[in-house]
Amino acid sequence: MGAFTCPPKPRTATLRTILDNKSKERLDSGLILWFPSPQSFTGEDCLELHVHGGVAVVSAVLTSLGKFPSTRQAEPGEFTKRSFLNGKLDITEVEGLADVIHSETEVQRKQAYRQMTGELSALYNNWRDIMIRSCAHVEAYIDFSEEENIEDDVISTVMTSIADLISQLESYLTDGRRGERLRDGVHVAVLGRPNVGKSSLMNYLTKRPVAIVSDVEGTTRDLIESTLDINGYPVVVVDTAGLRETGDKVEKEGVARAISRSELCDLLIIMVDISEDNSSDSILTLIGQQVHQLLDQHFQAERDLKDKSLLIVVNKVDKLDSPALQSLTCRTRGAEAISDSKNISDSSAKGRTTSPSSVQDVDSTESGILKVDVLGSPVPVVFTSLTHSIGLHHFLAELTQLLAALCADPTSECLSVTQARHRTHLDNCLDFLREAIESLDTDVVVAAENLRLASGEIGRITGRISTEDILDVIFKEFCIGK
Ligand code: GDP
Ligand code: ZN
Incomplete structure (x- = not known):
């Protein structure tokens, strides 16, 4: 903010003269856009400079910016990575954004857009919530089943909702890979x-x-x-x-x-x-x-x-x-x-x-x-x-x-699996859910553990559980400046 003599109106294009940071020489006139945190793409303060596109202008402005103590060029995908780290986008939305950028045909673009705007996240988060809730119920049953205030039908209720989830996942996964085919x-x-x-x-x-x-x-x-x-x-x-x-x-x-x-x-x-x-x-x-x-x-x-x-x-x-x-x-x-x-x-x-x-x-x-x-x-x-x-x-x-x-039909109500990465975790999730439902009768501790593992697999799709190497692969797909 120290760079402004008077801060511009947020999120409004304003014509300003851009001065060199040290010499105060006028470098260019251009539009600036000021996005104060948290209402920006990354969630951080963000200033966009729209300057004339010539090599010398851009280089003079970049050189001047380089004189700020803490400026450097963004790495590929860094803006998007920050957006993820600040909770603005989850991983499926990040992947959707990459797919929007890379999509080459109209139908591909439609599918990618739905993913970018969070439709897949919503589906997966809903499933994950059900698994976490079921797991919590089973754990409560384990801890308090001796006491009378836990209802007897807890286990059968969990069983019904897990059985329902299993059939939803099964039909979601038997889609002939149409979404992946459309993407690839x-x-x-x-x-x-x-x-x-x-x-x-x-x-x-x-x-x-x-x-x-x-x-x-x-x-x-x-x-x-x-x-x-x-x-x-x-x-x-x-x-x-x-x-x-x-x-x-x-x-x-x-x-x-x-x-x-x-x-x-x-x-x-x-x-x-x-x-x-x-x-x-x-x-x-x-x-x-x-x-x-x-x-x-x-x-x-x-x-x-x-x-x-x-x-x-x-x-x-x-x-x-x-x-x-x-x-x-x-x-x-x-x-x-x-x-x-x-x-x-x-x-x-x-x-x-x-x-x-x-x-x-x-x-x-x-x-x-x-x-x-x-x-x-x-x-x-x-x-x-x-x-x-x-x-x-x-x-x-x-x-x-x-x-x-x-190919998947991105104008239909139904969503499709769009990537092999998601499919792998969904397959694993389904396996854990099947284990969970089998063990609910016999060993509730094992059932709870399987429900936790199942929800963890969905967490890996959306990035709630992530590892550096997965993130590196995903963000590397972006070009510099996104
Ligand atoms: P390929 O060997 O199956 O790849 O066949 P080409 O496309 O190389 O064609 C073989 C020959 O058939 C060429 O001389 C073409 O001009 C000719 N040809 C291709 N399509 C037609 C057609 O619809 N009608 C006629 N009369 N000749 C054709
Ligand atoms: Zn030929």
Whole structure:
């Protein structure tokens, strides 16, 4: 405060001349904002100087500030750390703030904002309070059960509330990791035989030529990865080497990488090209055959494809003849787009016609999207031509729906686990609660101890119980000045 000739009005921007601390030379004119304790971000007195952004101005002001006895540059995350230490934010709110700063898509931002503003804290603190209260009741029972003023039903009341907590935690934790996936990004692989148009799709998604498109089979050999925002969802998409048996050593390695990367992905886009097929089977049969062949050849279906979302993209529809498409148009949204397109009206492709009866195999849902059965589940099919820009809106719409199903919905009432760190403590907490409820009948001392340990796990999430190393990791994520 000694620096002010007269203190500015709190929390109001005021135009002032900034003088050098020693020489009193005028360094700049700028806005200052004065946040007296405790109504500041850190809870401490805080003065913001808004000066002109030139290198010399900033350096002169910093040099002058350096002449104060106790000034130094803030460390990364120091403001936020002080805010935590002064009880302004708890750890989940700090993590939420970091996530808000780092969020790259709209849906991610929404989830992070809820966490920053304390919605997760409120949920966790409520749970912790119930555990602490239950623990206190059990301890009172231990201490005073000989005396008559403790009610007999204390234990059964505690049991009911712990059982309720256990079921709340169980359902909270079985969320398919949607919140964590939204925070970290959905991993998507584009798979298919060589030359079906995988790299073209990758380039369409990234809006730039990240992958080489060529009619030479085996062009893409290594994984090509890109981070994208698809209608607000964060996606890490990877283009892969075409799946085929090959003698080429490098290509073989590419195929192996494609398969092992797919195992880590949440969503597989399976691309097929039926324009080269001359058989008289219906389009749907052809699609089904190609997809199954591909999967059978390269995956151990039960193990590798369990829990994965799939999307089938039938590309190069510009090469299909009109009758073949006509058979699909009446029932499917994707195909409608195709026949609407002038590009294929005079298609001179292979001349394969499909009888109108083939629509019978088409399992078209309410939305009009075609589905093919893969391993007992209906998988959506979209029709595209990447060279003729056909069906791409439908592809994106379908992809977005799948992404939405894989991610938490931050506009819903329900909250989601957002980080593996939280999940670990919640899992531990659940274990202690189960121990507690089992021992309530037999050994109340053990039950009380387990309740204390359970509440401690929640305390570790919110930072009520913290260790320096956890704090270091969390605050290091921030940049200087936050
Ligand atoms: P990848 O091997 O699966 O990655 O396939 P590419 O994206 O490299 O494409 C292989 C060839 O097919 C290239 O010559 C592309 O121009 C061509 N191609 C890609 N999509 C289409 C399409 O929708 N229609 C037609 N006619 N050709 C396409
Ligand atoms: Zn490719």
